[in-house]
Amino acid sequence: MMTAIFKAKCGRICGSCMTLLVKREPIFPTFPDRYCYQGNQGCRNFSTSRRRPFIMKAWQLTEYGSNKNFRFTDNAPMPPIIYPNQIVVQVCAASVNPLDVMMREGYGASILNRQRDPTGVLPFMEPNVNELPLVLGRDCSGIVMETGLNVKEYKPGEEVWVAVNPYKMGTHAEFVLVTNSEISHKPKSLTHVQAASIPYSGLTAWASLVTQGGLNEKTAKGKRVLVLGGSGGVGTFAVQLLKAWDAHVTTTCSRDAIPMMTSLGADDIINYQAQDVKEQLKRVDKFDLILDGIGGDTEKYLFSTDYLKPWAGAKYVTLRTPLLKNADSLGLTDGLLKSGMSLAGNAVKGLASGIHYRWGFFTPDGMALDKMASLVDRGKIRPVIDRVFTFDQLPAAYEKVEQGHARGKTVISIAEKRTEIDDSSSFTSIIHA
Numbered sequence: 272m273m274t275a276i277f278k279a280k281c282g283r284i285c286g287s288c289m290t291l292l293v294k295r296e297p298i299f300p301t302f303p304d305r306y307c308y309q310g311n312q313g314c315r316n317f318s319t320s321r322r323r324p325f326i327m328k329a330w331q332l333t334e335y336g337s338n339k340n341f342r343f344t345d346n347a348p349m350p351p352i353i354y355p356n357q358i359v360v361q362v363c364a365a366s367v368n369p370l371d372v373m374m375r376e377g378y379g380a381s382i383l384n385r386q387r388d389p390t391g392v393l394p395f396m397e398p399n400v401n402e403l404p405l406v407l408g409r410d411c412s413g414i415v416m417e418t419g420l421n422v423k424e425y426k427p428g429e430e431v432w433v434a435v436n437p438y439k440m441g442t443h444a445e446f447v448l449v450t451n452s453e454i455s456h457k458p459k460s461l462t463h464v465q466a467a468s469i470p471y472s473g474l475t476a477w478a479s480l481v482t483q484g485g486l487n488e489k490t491a492k493g494k495r496v497l498v499l500g501g502s503g504g505v506g507t508f509a510v511q512l513l514k515a516w517d518a519h520v521t522t523t524c525s526r527d528a529i530p531m532m533t534s535l536g537a538d539d540i541i542n543y544q545a546q547d548v549k550e551q552l553k554r555v556d557k558f559d560l561i562l563d564g565i566g567g568d569t570e571k572y573l574f575s576t577d578y579l580k581p582w583a584g585a586k587y588v589t590l591r592t593p594l595l596k597n598a599d600s601l602g603l604t605d606g607l608l609k610s611g612m613s614l615a616g617n618a619v620k621g622l623a624s625g626i627h628y629r630w631g632f633f634t635p636d637g638m639a640l641d642k643m644a645s646l647v648d649r650g651k652i653r654p655v656i657d658r659v660f661t662f663d664q665l666p667a668a669y670e671k672v673e674q675g676h677a678r679g680k681t682v683i684s685i686a687e688k689r690t691e692i693d694d695s696s697s698f699t700s701i702i703h704a
């Protein structure tokens with residue numbers, strides 16, 4: 272009975288292993304129209320050449336450590352569609368994030384790498400997604416290559432942008448496997464390189480300001496927001512989003528980033544290297560929201576009614592949480608416990624004086640990506656690109672992000688035409704091989 276239903280839906284199933292075959296438009300002529308993804312030996316429907324798994328180019332991390340542990344291969348297994356809501360995306364461009372650099376060194380491995388989770392309490396994780404060798408990379412812009420049977424919103428050949436779930440990765444490769452909740456149609460006005468600069472850091476800013484901060488198009492108007500670390504990937508997006516919603520934005524950055532922050536619309540800019548931030552902030556009105564992308568001592572003095580409006584719903588949202596660090600050093604259970612206690616301690620301390628303390632996390636959200644694409648296409652938000660590297664220069668891109676002092680995003684062009692990279696409408700400077 273099941274076989275009959277599957278046959279009616281997709282035409283064919285693998286004659287040997289009963290794997291569902293997924294319909295594919297013939298836009299990638301190098302691949303057969305239909306094949307058994309499992310590549311099982313003995314599948315009668317297919318010739319020998321179609322049984323083997325397909326392969327792709329990718330940068331694999333063989334051991335946690337430094338750039339020396341990256342290996343370029345053109346022989347990585349191409350991710351197969353297993354569930355009907357999955358989509359294979361051909362990656363045209365991907366960004367490199369501080370988290371990629373930290374994960375290269377093993378950060379977050381106790382939570383983000385299921386192979387290291389001895390308790391197995393994270394059953395929602397897809398098996399074998401994160402085991403070494405790891406393909407890092409959290410977002411991209413690309414083209415839908417093929418879709419699972421339940422995917423109705425996307426068709427092969429369509430341009431999409433992607434930010435994968437926190438426990439997944441893999442955009443630093445030719446192809447990445449995603450679900451329909453992790454993607455959205457790419458803004459039409461952007462090239463792939465430009466689009467790839469936004470999803471991960473943009474969704475982090477979105478989750479912090481909207482989900483944790485309680486702001487939106489209607490409520491943000493006139494609100495006073497402080498963005499700490501405005502010149503990085505998250506900061507440049509957050510400032511633009513807030514200005515698109517008519518908030519009053521104060522930000523901190525180094526001197527050379529001031530012209531960029533001015534052009535993004537920041538109302539007040541504090542050069543944190545030359546000025547005493549605490550003293551400068553005491554001279555202005557208190558804030559409705561502080562978005563902290565810096566952490567450390569900053570939190571100790573700015574999470575206070577000296578800077579936030581008490582008893583008015585004011586919030587302090589920090590992106591620098593101890594969660595993954597604690598889990599790595601103490602183990603999953605103790606790490607989660609210690610982190611939870613630290614969060615609760617700050618939350619209680621804040622509530623006693625009428626201010627809220629929250630952790631901001633990147634959250635995959637296809638609907639938010641839709642809204643972000645609309646803002647981009649309406650000219651309200653521009654991609655801010657620090658440097659563009661070619662695919663073969665990936666280790667150099669990691670070095671760039673490792674050095675800090677980001678001015679927007681570092682992007683890797685994987686399958687984009689050279690001419691598309693050069694676009695004076697964004698802050699793009701290009702590195703040529």
Ligand SMILES: NC(=O)C1=CN([C@@H]2O[C@H](COP(=O)(O)OP(=O)(O)OC[C@H]3O[C@@H](n4cnc5c(N)ncnc54)[C@H](OP(=O)(O)O)[C@@H]3O)[C@@H](O)[C@H]2O)C=CC1
Nearest residue numbers: 475500502503504505523525543564590631632633676677
């Ligand atoms: N919790 C989560 O889910 C996520 C957390 N994050 C975290 O958020 C933070 C920001 O991320 P992202 O924007 O991608 O990082 P970037 O590296 O792109 O940017 C960080 C920016 O902060 C600036 N900066 C550093 N120190 C200060 C300071 N004291 N005051 C003001 N600016 C400063 C840097 O420039 P310069 O040094 O020249 O001033 C740089 O422009 C990172 O710590 C990251 O790990 C990011 C994404 C998700």
